[in-house]
Amino acid sequence: MLSASSLPYIEASVPVLRAHGGEISKVFYRNLFDSHPELTQLFNMGNQAAGTQQQALAAALFAYAANIHNTDALGPVINRIVHKHASVGVCPAHYPIVGQFLIGAIKEVLGDAATPPLLNAWDEAYWLLARQFIAAEKKLYDANGLQPGDLRQMKVLSKTATSDEVSTFTLGCMDGSPAGPFIPGQYISVVATLPTGQSQQRQYSLSDAQGLAHWRISVKRVTQQDAAPAGEVSNWLYKNIHPGDILLVSSPFGDFTPALNKTTPIALLSAGVGITPMISVLNTLAQSKCPRSILFAHATRHGATHAHIEDVKAAKNKLPGMVMHTFYENPRPHDRLEIDYTQQGRMRLDPAVITAFSEGFFYLCGPHAFMQVQWKNLIAAGVSPHHIQREVFGPDLLEQLA
Ligand SMILES: Cc1cc2nc3c(=O)[nH]c(=O)nc-3n(C[C@H](O)[C@H](O)[C@H](O)COP(=O)(O)OP(=O)(O)OC[C@H]3O[C@@H](n4cnc5c(N)ncnc54)[C@H](O)[C@@H]3O)c2cc1C
Ligand code: HEM
Secondary structure (H helix, E strand, O other): OOOOOOHHHHHHHHHHHHHHHHHHHHHHHHHHHHHOHHHHHOOOHHHHHHOHHHHHHHHHHHHHHHOOOOHHHHHHHHHHHHHHHHHHOOOOOHHHHHHHHHHHHHHHHHHHHOOHHHHHHHHHHHHHHHHHHHHHHHHHHHHOOOOOOOOEEEEEEEEEEOOOOEEEEEEEEOOOOOOOOOOOOOEEEEEEEOOOOOEEEEEEEEOOOOOOOOEEEEEEOOOOEOOEOOOHHHHHHHHHOOOOOEEEEOOOEOOOOOOOOOOOOEEEEEEHHHHHHHHHHHHHHHHOOOOOOEEEEEEEOOHHHOOOHHHHHHHHHHOOOEEEEEEEOOOOOOOOEOOOEOEEOOOOOOHHHHHHOOOOEEEEEOOHHHHHHHHHHHHHOOOOHHHEEEEOOOOOOOOOOO
């Protein structure tokens, strides 16, 4: 627990972090990478360039200070970060380095306002949180029999285009043994050695049922959009990785794990490549011909961008309680209404459809704006926020806490 002498300083930091959290975070990463260039291999430099990881760290610090009396609210946030840290190999020895540069950045940005008692309070608060992370990460590593940073080699067994922009890769163990357990919804980190020589890791959700001999990932090729350059790792995978190649990957991690063993309804809402964890869930439910009520709602631009159609069709044949709603934003002339898709436009589920599932849980995955709209729509239809979970394909900006 934070000491009584430090508490007022952390409380008083809330407006300061609102105003300067972004700047503190930027200065932190700049100084950290200047002094420890080796850490750029651990961090996602695409997120750094786009500014999203800086925003996520600023949001996390702000959420921490703002919820210092309501630490229960931070539990799910901490759990997500712990899984992300474990997937990239964060270890206890990293924490003093990060702490030093974080306190240094607060001092640099706040200048004279960063009095010694304020810096001491943040040092204490940092270590309180850091110890929580270290303990939770150790527990996770131990539970999986892993050391931080352990990676495994896996052979690419196949590479298939699942849509115009998504390629799936099936991965098998080098010795032919089964790929190993995971919980549908979880992801692995994939390590890429880019043409510049830089090593980078990215997370990809496992996109097939659990219990199979192989793992599968489905990767959307991120193309250049105006000033935003083409994605580095997705294009590296797309161009350079072929059947027979070896990929270095982490063990599966992730706390987005839709409950499979219940009898209540389950609703899976996705857009674009956000379909990947949902397919893992759906294919696993289909394996056991699960009788539950299942809503599978998906939104994409049109038939050519509609990934994993075959999996969804095959699952539908095995799942008597499955209802499908497919939204095409701009269907092509030959996309067939009622056959390929059920509604034109962006996903807007009818309140009656939502209500039919409101006893169960709703799981969301897709672009930020998509998830915000669905969240509002579900809440407006009477779904409890405790019955909604989401996966973010990037750093979580924690708007719900900030
Ligand atoms: C838990 C989780 C699960 C995921 N699952 C999947 C999945 O199943 N399938 C999938 O395809 N993806 C998934 N992702 C996303 C994936 O990890 C990568 O983020 C994605 O493939 C893009 O990586 P990249 O290296 O190609 O792009 P990056 O090079 O990292 O670029 C990312 C974005 O940043 C922009 N950017 C880069 N530099 C700049 C700059 N200087 N200025 C402005 N913008 C810039 C790029 O244009 C691009 O839009 C998942 C992510 C997470 C966190
Ligand atoms: C108390 C200290 C720390 C806090 C509050 C913190 C916070 C965060 C947050 C909020 C994220 C984003 C999670 C998400 O994807 O939603 C994250 C990711 C990450 N953190 Fe930490 N972290 C801490 C310590 C560390 C340490 C010690 C390291 C090791 C150098 C580290 C390395 C990383 C990496 C590599 C990522 C993934 C970055 C990315 O994908 O862009 N963190 N952390």
